[in-house]
Amino acid sequence: MRYYEDIEVGTTEEFGEYHVTKSEIVEFAERYDPQPFHTDEEAAAESAFGELVASGWHTAAMSMRLLVENYLRENAGMGGRGVDELRWRQPVTPGDTLSVRTEVVDKRRSESDPRRGYVDNDIEVRNQNDDVVLSYTVTGMIERRNPGSSE
Amino acid sequence: MRYYEDIEVGTTEEFGEYHVTKSEIVEFAERYDPQPFHTDEEAAAESAFGELVASGWHTAAMSMRLLVENYLRENAGMGGRGVDELRWRQPVTPGDTLSVRTEVVDKRRSESDPRRGYVDNDIEVRNQNDDVVLSYTVTGMIERRNPGSSE
Numbered sequence: 001m002r003y004y005e006d007i008e009v010g011t012t013e014e015f016g017e018y019h020v021t022k023s024e025i026v027e028f029a030e031r032y033d034p035q036p037f038h039t040d041e042e043a044a045a046e047s048a049f050g051e052l053v054a055s056g057w058h059t060a061a062m063s064m065r066l067l068v069e070n071y072l073r074e075n076a077g078m079g080g081r082g083v084d085e086l087r088w089r090q091p092v093t094p095g096d097t098l099s100v101r102t103e104v105v106d107k108r109r110s111e112s113d114p115r116r117g118y119v120d121n122d123i124e125v126r127n128q129n130d131d132v133v134l135s136y137t138v139t140g141m142i143e144r145r146n147p148g149s150s151e
Numbered sequence: 152m153r154y155y156e157d158i159e160v161g162t163t164e165e166f167g168e169y170h171v172t173k174s175e176i177v178e179f180a181e182r183y184d185p186q187p188f189h190t191d192e193e194a195a196a197e198s199a200f201g202e203l204v205a206s207g208w209h210t211a212a213m214s215m216r217l218l219v220e221n222y223l224r225e226n227a228g229m230g231g232r233g234v235d236e237l238r239w240r241q242p243v244t245p246g247d248t249l250s251v252r253t254e255v256v257d258k259r260r261s262e263s264d265p266r267r268g269y270v271d272n273d274i275e276v277r278n279q280n281d282d283v284v285l286s287y288t289v290t291g292m293i294e295r296r297n298p299g300s301s302e
Contacts, residue, residue, distance in 0.1 A: 032212035034219055035228065048229040048294075056231045057212045061183035064208050068185055077186065078199040080207045080239055083287075087233040136234075143199075 002074045003145035004107065004117035012103045016066035020054060022094035028058040052093040063125045066100045076143035078116055086136035090127070094104040105137065114147040125150050153225045154259065154296035155268035163254045167217035171205060173245035179209040205243040210285050214276045217251045227294035229267055237287035241278070248279045256288065265298040 022041075029038030033055035036043035044052040054062075092098070106120040118139050125134040173192075180189030184206035187194035195203040205213075205273040243249070257271040269290050 028212075032216045034216075035223070037230070038248055043159070050290075053230070055215070057208065057215050059207045060178075061212065064206070065185075072186070079188070079204070079242075082236070082238040084235060084237070085233070086237065090267045091230075141199075 001076050002142075003076050004109070004119070004142045005145050005149075007104055007107050007117075007119050007142065009104050009107055012101065013071060014101045015070035016099045016100065018066055018098040019095040020062070020092055020094060020098060022052060025052060025054045025058065025092075025094060028061070029055045033057060039057055045083050048093055051091075051093055054096050055133070056088040059088065059092045059098075059125065060086070060136075061075055063100055063123060063134060066098070067102070067123070071102060072140075075140070076145075078141035078143060081139040081141055082142070083119060083139070084137045088136070090131050090133045092127065092133050096133075099126050100124070101126070102151070108143070110141075115144060117144055118142075152227050153293075154227050155260070155270070155293045156296050158255055158258050158268075158270050158293070158299075159241075160255050160258055164222060165250065166221035167250045169213050169217055171213070171243055171245060171247040171249060171251040173203060176203060176205045176209065176243075176245060179201070179270070180206045184208055200242055202242075202244055207239040210243045210249075210276065211237070211241065211287075213249055214251055214274060214285060218243045218253070218274070219250070221251070222253055223291075226291070227296075229294060230285065232269060232292055234290070234291040235288045237285070239285055241282050241284045243278065243284050247284075249284070250277050251275070252277070258293070263288040266295060267292050268295055269293075 037047040037049050041052050046151045057111050085139045101124040105122050110116045120139050123136050127133050188198040188200050189206045192203050252275040254273045256273050261267045271290050274287050275283050278284050
């Protein structure tokens, strides 16, 4: 298990291969983001995008899957606190393959709860052409191994 | 259709009833956020949450469904640009009913593309007890009715 004390600011990791299919784009969008450029290929062709594109929230969810499987599983995680500066930079389309790059940019102890700390990670999601399609900074909560220490 | 010129800063709207079920929480999490406190009732009871809770990305997706159905459908929308200051404030659990409050807090024309403008909305997602469970500011792109005008 990786605790707050084990996290080092500056650490980077790169991982993942998420294959994006048309059926998954449409299925997610029909449930959570039923705008025509996410659900209907013909309407999407007439839209500003010119083709079917994934819901931005779907792209975020796909990045979370890669994070959980490759990065967060070892953490003594206590859930997410929030996200800042999330930007959908390029459309994600059927056939894309997504990967993730993480960088620990800050950590600090909770002032109200000695059992937890906060860790900020910069996340970049790229497609197979190395274009950044999504970026954000996520703040996660993680258990401290030694709640009483000053570390 | 509602265009950039039709949007007024300061406008607020409240809408929606999204009933959150255990099966949907687990289904979303198994696909996109397979952490035990989102997928396994027994493991969740042992976690910092003490019960099964929705993935934060699931809560965001549910808020998007309410936004599309009640608010964005009339817009000449061109997709989302990004999100700032997203905060998961309270857990979302099976049986909750979510609603959304929106407020237009800023708008501005694109400097690079005369066909579009940007609109910032503050979003608050509340449960049946009026607790804010999620808040964020989302920036959307929207068509201008009169691309050449100075409005």
